[in-house]
Every structure is written in C-alpha cells, then in structure tokens.
Amino acid sequence: DIQMTQTPSSVSASVGDRVTITCRASQRIADWLAWYQQKPGKAPKFLIYAASRLHGGVPSRFSGSASGTEYTLTISSLQPEDFATYFCQQAYSLPPTFGQGTKVDIK
Amino acid sequence: QAQLVESGGGVVQPGRSLRLSCAASGFTFENYAMHWVRQAPGKGLEWVALIAYDGSPKYYADSVKGRFTISRDNSKNTLYLRMNSLRPEDTALYYCAKDQAVTTAGNYLDSWGQGTVVTVSS
Numbered sequence: 416d417i418q419m420t421q422t423p424s425s426v427s428a429s430v431g432d433r434v435t436i437t438c439r440a441s442q443r444i445a446d447w448l449a450w451y452q453q454k455p456g457k458a459p460k461f462l463i464y465a466a467s468r469l470h471g472g473v474p475s476r477f478s479g480s481a482s483g484t485e486y487t488l489t490i491s492s493l494q495p496e497d498f499a500t501y502f503c504q505q506a507y508s509l510p511p512t513f514g515q516g517t518k519v520d521i522k
Numbered sequence: 523q524a525q526l527v528e529s530g531g532g533v534v535q536p537g538r539s540l541r542l543s544c545a546a547s548g549f550t551f552e553n554y555a556m557h558w559v560r561q562a563p564g565k566g567l568e569w570v571a572l573i574a575y576d577g578s579p580k581y582y583a584d585s586v587k588g589r590f591t592i593s594r595d596n597s598k599n600t601l602y603l604r605m606n607s608l609r610p611e612d613t614a615l616y617y618c619a620k621d622q623a624v625t626t627a628g629n630y631l632d633s634w635g636q637g638t639v640v641t642v643s644s
C-alpha cells in the first residue's frame with residue numbers, strides 16, 4: 416500500500432495567515448492526490464483533486480501544488496470557517512490511502 | 523446535488539453481523555462507483571471498500587477482506603455494506619461516498635454522507 420505522510424499534525428494560526436500543509440507519498444502517485452476538509456462532527460468535504468484542481472465551489476484561497484512525491488495544500492488567507500482538519504488522499508492505486516490529518520486551530 | 527444518507531449502524535457483540543445501507547439521491551446513482559470509508563473515534567480516515575457502477579468489480583481493504591461485502595441495488599439507488607464476524611477494531615463511523623468519475627473509479631470521493639456509527643462491544 417502507498418503510505419501518505421502528512422505534516423504537521425497540527426498548526427495554530429490566526430485569521431488572515433497563510434497556512435501550508437504537506438503530504439509525502441511513499442512512491443510515485445503521478446499527481447493522483449486529493450485534499451479534504453473535515454469539521455468536527457461533519458463528513459469530509461472534497462476540496463482539491465489531481466493535486467491542484469479545485470472542486471466546484473471551493474474558494475480560490477485554497478490551492479494545491481506538487482513537487483515529485485511531495486504535495487502541498489495552501490490556504491492563502493485563513494478565514495474563520497477554515498479552522499478544521501485537513502486530509503490528503505492518494506487515488507493512484509488501490510487501496511486509496513489517507514494522510515493522518517492536520518488540525519488547523521486558532522492561535 | 524448529491525445526497526447520501528447512511529443507516530443501519532448500532533451496537534453489536536463481537537462475532538455478530540450488521541448491514542449498513544446508503545440511500546442516494548440527486549445524481550444518477552447507476553453511473554458512479556461508490557465507496558465505504560470509516561473513521562474510528564478520534565482517528566483518521568480508512569478506506570474500506572469500492573464497488574463499480576454496475577456492481578463489478580469490487581475491492582476491499584485487507585483489514586475487512588473476507589468479512590465485509592459491498593453491494594448495490596441500482597433500481598433502489600442504494601449501496602450496502604454487509605459486515606460479518608465483527609471485531610472491536612471495526613468500531614467506527616462509517617461513511618458512504620460517491621466517486622467523482624463517471625462509469626469508472628477514479629478514487630476521488632466528491633460527496634459523502636453524514637455517516638452511521640458502528641460499535642462492536644460485548
């Protein structure tokens with residue numbers, strides 16, 4: 416199985432801050448990478464696919480990028496509704512595997 | 523807009539069985555592969571199973587292979603997960619999720635239900 420190592424496990428930030436979350440795949444996944452946002456007590460929400468393509472309705476402050484087997488989610492200016500846990504997921508091969516999650520909380 | 527509503531969770535003793543259902547609406551269910559994903563309390567996401575848009579093929583996580591069976595009834599717009607020989611480590615919130623791709627499985631999960639809780643305990 417492909418392992419996804421997500422860092423950091425948590426980050427404290429303020430409204431307006433730029434936040435970056437990283438996921439490293441244990442092998443090549445050819446940009447088959449998604450990002451999800453999960454708020455407490457809610458289902459995950461699909462944000463980004465193919466490493467950098469925004470799902471419909473996702474604000475443009477969210478962006479994704481790739482460099483080799485390292486993938487990055489950036490929130491350019493953190494908004495109050497962005498405080499949540501974020502997960503990456505590789506879709507390159509079965510089984511799909513998720514990173515451990517990054518909790519973004521209020522500083 | 524896709525809507526997914528899971529049901530069938532509950533408290534069950536180790537070794538017993540349970541069947542989860544997921545009622546789909548707002549999209550053409552028969553055109554999409556579907557997944558089950560679970561989340562143990564306070565933990566991350568674990569993919570469980572996948573079924574193609576027409577019911578075959580099916581794929582399972584090693585942790586559930588041989589115990590769980592995914593199925594679907596396209597005439598009823600419903601996805602199922604039959605769980606046998608349940609173990610305490612199967613305790614989790616179980617989500618059904620829709621694949622993003624039409625008639626294939628791209629393994630991007632673009633719509634999720636709210637989940638149903640399964641607790642395996644004696």
